Amino acid sequence: MRHHYSCPLRWSDMDSFGHVNNVVFLRYLEEARVDFMFRLAREAAPDAFTSGAVVARHEIDYLRPLVHRHEPVEVETWLTKISTASITVGYEIKDATTVYARAATVVVPYDLDLGRPRRLSEAERTFLEPYLDDTCHVPASPHAR
Known part of the structure; x- marks a missing residue:
């Protein structure tokens, strides 16, 4: 299963070369990840994360x-x-015809009160498991041999 997030492009996302700046891609990933882990996960398991x-x-x-446009990217x-x-x-950051970027993020569950990493809870693991696809590793660089 995959999570799909529609991400609007902002005029301020562009750099002096007229395309979306590479740092902004991190913001798009963050928006999708927050929607996945802190909205969708909590709808399924209120204590998740x-x-x-x-x-x-x-x-x-x-x-x-x-490049900037009015249509969002997925x-x-x-x-x-x-x-x-x-x-x-x-x-993957993409639209119907083009993949613009592939990315991967390692996220560690963290106990903010204790200031240290923690293990995934059973509720978190139950929510996450349907989204596991270990056959599709990213990034898959076109330059990899």
Whole structure:
């Protein structure tokens, strides 16, 4: 199963070269991940991720330039790995005809009160497991051999 997030493009997302700046892609990933983990997960399990989660790693392959337009892009999200104390989120930023970027983020459940990583709860794991697709690892660089 995949999570689909419709992400609007903003005029301010463009850089001096006339396309969406590479740093803005991280914002698009964040918006989709927050919608997935903090809206959708909490609808399924109200206590999911309430104590926090932190990003441990990002990896992005930029495949095509994205220019400003009125139509949103879709950020498709799934999991490529679930362990006891982390998840790896896979993404594609795309529209109907083009994939603009593929990315991966390692997220660690975190206890904000104690200031340390924690294990996934059973409710979190139950919510996450349908989104696991460990056959589709990203990024898949076009330059990889």
